[in-house]
Amino acid sequence: MEAKRFVYSLTGKLILTISALMVIGSIILGYLMYRNREAELIEHSVDSGISFTEQIKKSTRFGMVNYDVNLIQRTVEDIGSSKGVNKINIFDAKGKVAYSARKEEIGTVLSLDSYVCKPCHAGVSKPKTTQSWSISRDKEGYRVLNVIQPVHNEPVCYSAACHVHPKDQLVLGLVEADLSLAYLDKGIRKQGLVLIAYIASFFLIISIVLYIILWKFVHTPVNILSKGMKRVASGDLNYNVKIDTKDEMGELAEVFNAMTADLSKAKKELVEWGNTLEKKVGEKTEEIRKAHAQLIHSAKLASLGRMAAGVAHEINSPLTGIVTFGHLLLKKFPEGSEDREDIEVVIEQANRCSNIIKGLLSFARATTVDKGPVNINDVVKSSLNMVLRKADFFNITIEQNLDESLSPVEANASQLQQVFLNMILNAADAMEGKGTLTVYTRKVTENDRTFAEVEFTDTGHGISQENMAKLFEPFFTTKPVGKGTGLGLAVSHGIVQEHGGKIFVKSTVGEGSSFFVRLPLYER
């Protein structure tokens, strides 16, 4: 497994490729060196072999000239006993062995086809008269150098006393010597082994150095980068790889770190963007939900208004009967009598019914009124003046923060006053006659439309969350029975709605409430 991984790794591939190239190169180089050395040695041996046969020729010259057969034979035998000399034969011109280091070969006649004669005679009309050599192998496989040296005619030969050789004969005979090249073969083999050992050591050293270099400069940084990429891929975008070298790996690490930083930044932006989007979607959804609720609420109030108007009108007539006949009855009983008091209760309660109906009708009647430009500050001031002298307001501080530059709104002044009075009286009730009522007017922009806004902020008991939802419903009241009809805010809501504005509340239980009335500005 480890070996397989090594083979597939970059380091492994590089080492294996370089090794293979080195092995092939070494083999070729070694072989060429070997062959070159061998050729050189053989050339040298041949030179030695040729000079050796020349030496034989010279050693036997004296014997030849004096025709001392025994001296020649003894000289040949002596030289032939030397180490590395396998054979020495001296042939006469007829191809017969005249002298030999091995006596038994004397007298042997060779044909022209024999290996001795062939080099000069075979197929050639005029034989060569120079020396020749060849290499063969002995029984042990070692090379043997065979040198054939012709013996040329010389004046001393044909003028000698023996008169054996005629003057016109060119070649008188041959010297043949077999010289063993075993020392050479052994030497070459040894040199080959040494060469192989050198190459192997060189190869080993190169491999180790290469491996260390690749490990340090390729494997380790690649591993660091790969680890870094895994970390980044698993989401750790703050991870930095540390490669301090100035080479391509160092550059790669720098680029990688820059990329990770960019990614991290992009991801952060994306997350932020996502969050903002989620928030915006949430806000929009809430807005739509509120608008929808508002719409349902308005529709509900409108139908309630129509119903209330119908009911109110029908009830007014029987109430007229109750009140009239009650009063007629009243006159029949003496002042202070119990019966009279009972009837007074009947009349009183009928009047209460009448008040409820008046409220209902004004709630239903929040439609179809004439509108015109109205200075909202003036309406606020006149509404406040109306209540200031009431006992309920003796202990209430009223603060006015009015924007005097506010443009007029399109409204019906008396309806608007009804709304503001409602807000002011409700605030007084909430504060139970003691506290601060602050009234603001200001210009606000909502969905590219400009509105005038009036804010009534009290320091009263506040409105609970559950009451908040029912606040603008008709007949909803937290006041004691008989004190409020529960129509004030419903009527105000209807009026403001009819004016194309809106009314809303912000409240904290125990701290107070703020009622906001927004009305569109008057457009000529």
Next chain:
Amino acid sequence: MSKGKILVIDDEDIVLMSCHRALTPEGYDVKTAKSGVEGLKMLENELFHVALIDVKMPDMDGMEVLKKIKERWPDVVVIIITGYSAIASAVSSIKLGAFDYIEKPFTPDGIMSVIKKAISQKV
């Protein structure tokens, strides 16, 4: 001798009865009609000083009756009875010639004072 002849036009019996019972003991001659058509017919036959007319009636509404009376018997003082505590309808009725208006539910004293004013204006 009656203090004046009064015609009450309303589709509701209880209103007619209330006006009758409230005004008769005070010396007024009170006649009632259950619709505008019936009331106009009665006006053709009899002379009335004051007419009390309900605004909201099924066949002919009070404003219509008011207009017809003012066309034919301009001397008759018309008082509108309204269920709506609406200034707008009151104002429009006065523009059409009504002397005053009274809101339902009214008390015997309330209607008496309006009638008294109407008669005194007449005389």
